[in-house]
Amino acid sequence: MTSETETAKRFNFNTVSAVIFIALGVALFLVIPHQIDKPLINLGGAGQSHLDAEAFPQMVAGIFVLLGAWYLFVSFSLREHNELRKLDLEAITNVIVTLAIMAAYVWLMLFLGFVAGSAIMIFTMSTYFGNRNFVLGALVSIAVPLVVFVLFTKPLVTSLPPFPVDELIPESWIIYEPLKYLSNKSIF
Amino acid sequence: MFEAFLAGFSILFNPETVFMTFLLMAAGLFLGMFVGALPGFTTLMALAILLPISFFIHPLLGIPFLLGVYKGGIYGGSIPAILVSMPGTGAAVATTFDGPALTKKGQARKALEIALFASVTGDLTSDIVTIALIGPIAAVALLMGPPELCAVLFMSLIVIAGTSSGVFVKGLLMLAVGLFLGMIGQDPIGALSRFSFGIAEIEAGIPLLPMLIGLFALPEIFVSIEKKASQIIQAKDLKVSGARLTWAEFRSCGRTIARSTGIGTLIGVIPGVGQVVAAFMGYAAAKSASKTPEKFGTGELEGVAAAEAANNAVNGPTLVPLLTLGIPGDNLTVILVGAFIAHGLRPGPQLMEQQGPLVFAILIAMVLANILFIFIGYLCIPMFAKVVTVRKSLLLPLTLIFAFAGTWVFRSNPYDLAILVIFGAFGYMARKLHFNVTPLAMGFILGPPMEYAFGQTVTLAQGAIFNYIVFERPIAAVFVAATPIITYLIWRRSVRLRQQFGTTD
Numbered sequence: 001m002t003s004e005t006e007t008a009k010r011f012n013f014n015t016v017s018a019v020i021f022i023a024l025g026v027a028l029f030l031v032i033p034h035q036i037d038k039p040l041i042n043l044g045g046a047g048q049s050h051l052d053a054e055a056f057p058q059m060v061a062g063i064f065v066l067l068g069a070w071y072l073f074v075s076f077s078l079r080e081h082n083e084l085r086k087l088d089l090e091a092i093t094n095v096i097v098t099l100a101i102m103a104a105y106v107w108l109m110l111f112l113g114f115v116a117g118s119a120i121m122i123f124t125m126s127t128y129f130g131n132r133n134f135v136l137g138a139l140v141s142i143a144v145p146l147v148v149f150v151l152f153t154k155p156l157v158t159s160l161p162p163f164p165v166d167e168l169i170p171e172s173w174i175i176y177e178p179l180k181y182l183s184n185k186s187i188f
Numbered sequence: 189m190f191e192a193f194l195a196g197f198s199i200l201f202n203p204e205t206v207f208m209t210f211l212l213m214a215a216g217l218f219l220g221m222f223v224g225a226l227p228g229f230t231t232l233m234a235l236a237i238l239l240p241i242s243f244f245i246h247p248l249l250g251i252p253f254l255l256g257v258y259k260g261g262i263y264g265g266s267i268p269a270i271l272v273s274m275p276g277t278g279a280a281v282a283t284t285f286d287g288p289a290l291t292k293k294g295q296a297r298k299a300l301e302i303a304l305f306a307s308v309t310g311d312l313t314s315d316i317v318t319i320a321l322i323g324p325i326a327a328v329a330l331l332m333g334p335p336e337l338c339a340v341l342f343m344s345l346i347v348i349a350g351t352s353s354g355v356f357v358k359g360l361l362m363l364a365v366g367l368f369l370g371m372i373g374q375d376p377i378g379a380l381s382r383f384s385f386g387i388a389e390i391e392a393g394i395p396l397l398p399m400l401i402g403l404f405a406l407p408e409i410f411v412s413i414e415k416k417a418s419q420i421i422q423a424k425d426l427k428v429s430g431a432r433l434t435w436a437e438f439r440s441c442g443r444t445i446a447r448s449t450g451i452g453t454l455i456g457v458i459p460g461v462g463q464v465v466a467a468f469m470g471y472a473a474a475k476s477a478s479k480t481p482e483k484f485g486t487g488e489l490e491g492v493a494a495a496e497a498a499n500n501a502v503n504g505p506t507l508v509p510l511l512t513l514g515i516p517g518d519n520l521t522v523i524l525v526g527a528f529i530a531h532g533l534r535p536g537p538q539l540m541e542q543q544g545p546l547v548f549a550i551l552i553a554m555v556l557a558n559i560l561f562i563f564i565g566y567l568c569i570p571m572f573a574k575v576v577t578v579r580k581s582l583l584l585p586l587t588l589i590f591a592f593a594g595t596w597v598f599r600s601n602p603y604d605l606a607i608l609v610i611f612g613a614f615g616y617m618a619r620k621l622h623f624n625v626t627p628l629a630m631g632f633i634l635g636p637p638m639e640y641a642f643g644q645t646v647t648l649a650q651g652a653i654f655n656y657i658v659f660e661r662p663i664a665a666v667f668v669a670a671t672p673i674i675t676y677l678i679w680r681r682s683v684r685l686r687q688q689f690g691t692t693d
Contacts, residue, residue, distance in 0.1 A: 098410065
C-alpha cells in the first residue's frame, strides 16, 4: 500500500462533514414534530390522499441520513485536500479582517447612514488592501456611495439608510427623469 | 405560440420604451465586459450584485439588462486570457491555449477581434435557435400535469447536483441542504409554518436575493482578498498591437465557428454542463478536425475562435430549460431565476402560457443585443484591455457596497444583511471544502414547486400513487424510471473521473 493511499484512507475532513450531515438528518427528524405547525382542522379527513406538511421534511431528513452514510463510506477513499487548512496566515488574517469590516459596515450603515458608512468602509478596506493613493481613495469612497445612494433612492425609489445626505440631495432633478421613467412599471 | 412571438415584437418595439430597453442592454453588456475583463471578478459575481437593480424596473428592461451582463461577461473573460494568459472567467480558460501565443507573435488585436466575432456569431446563432426551440418545447411542457412536472424537476435536480460537483454524493448533499432551506417558512400546500425556530424574520422563508448574493458574490470577494492586491500586470503589457483581422481570416475560421456554435448550443440546452465544458469541447473538436492540429496551442486563430464561439453559444440555450420547465441549467441562470421570480414571473410551463409575449419580447431583445455586443466590443477593446490593471484594492470594497446596498433595498431589513454575510461565509467554506453551492441554490428554488407538484400528485392519485403513475401517467412513469438510470450513469462517470484524476474538482 502506498503512502498516498494510506493518507487517503485516514479520517479526513470529508469524514467529519459526513458525520455532520448524518447528525443534521437525525436532528431534523427530531425537530420535525416541534417545528411544523399542525393544521387546525383536518380537511375533510383527507388522510391518505393528502400530502402532510411533515412528509417532505421527513423525506429530506431521510435523504440526509442515507446520503451522509454513503458520503461517510466514500470519504475514506477521497483524496481531496481541505483548502481551509492550506490558507496561510495572510489569507486567514485578510478573511477575518474582511468579515470584521463587513460586520462593522452593517453597524455603520444603520447608524451613520449608507453614504457615510460606505465611505468609511471603502477607505478602510482599500487602504488595508494596499491602496496608497489616499486622494483617489477618498474621492472614490465618497463619490461611489453617493452615486449608488442617488441611483437607488431617487430614480428607483427604494430605500437605503439615509443619514446624513438625504436632506442635501434634491428630490427632483432633471437627470432623475429618464431613470424614474424606468422604475414606473405602469408604462407597459 | 406564433401569435405570442409576434406580440413580443410589438411589446419590444413600443416607441415609448424601446430606446430604454436597448440602452439598458448596452449598459449591461458594457458592465459585463468590464467585470469579465477583470481577472478574479467573475460574470457570476457581476450578475449577483447587479441583480437588485433589475428588481425595480420593468422586466422588459431589467431582464435584458442582466442578459447583457451575462453575454458581455462571458466574452470579457477572453480579454485578459488573450493578453496576459489570465482567464477573466472559467469559460475563457480554453482561450489561453492560443490567445497569449498570438499576443507574443504581435497579433493581439487579431486575437481579440476573432474572439469578439466568434463570440457574437456563436451567441447570435444560438439565440435564434433558442427562440425556435422554446415555442415547441413550451407547447409540450404545457401538456404536462403535476406528476410529470414533479418527475422532471426531480430528475433535473439529480442531474444538476450530480454533474456540478467532483464527488457525486457531495453534489446530492448540497441539493438536500437547498431542499431543507427551501422548506423554511410555510409549506406550499397548507401554508403551515415550518422550521422558523421562533425567528419572525424567516416566518415567510429565507429571502432569495440575499441568499443568492451571499452564495455567489461574497465567496468570490473572499477568494480575491486572500492575497493583498498587487499590481502584477503592467500597463505596457496590455498593448492591443498588430494588424486588424481580415475578412479572409474570419472566413477561414467559419467552419470552426459553426461547429463550436453547434456544440455550445447543444450543451446549453442540457442542464448542468455550462460554458467551460463547451469551450473545451469546441477547442478539442476544432483541433481534431484541423489539417494542422500541431499548430493548435502555438497561436492559432482557429483555437481562439473555437473556444469563444462555443462558450458564448451556451448563453441563449440555457434559457430553454429555464423558461419552459423552470429548470436553471447553471449558476448564472439561477441568478436569472431570481430576477424572474422578483417580477412575479415564475419560470416554468405556465410562464409561456401566461406571459408568452413578454417572454418572446425578452428573447427578441436578447437576439438584437448581439448588434450592440459587436459595436461595444469592437469600440471598447483597447479600453477593456486596460481594465485588467484596475486596482483590486479599490474594486473589492466597491463590489461589497453593491452587494450590501442591493440586499438592503430588497426589504430594508437588517436581518437580510446578516443572511447575506452568513451565506457568504458558508459559500466560501463550501468552496474550500470542495462543495459546489449551485445544487443548493437549485434545491432552494425548485424544492417548493416540486413539493407542491408532488402534493398535487398525491391528491390526484387518491392514495394509490404507484398505480396512478404507472397506468395513468405514462410520461411521468418514463421520467421516474429514467431517473435511477441517469443517476447511475452520472455516478459511474464521477467515479471514473475520480479514479483518473484523484478528484474532478
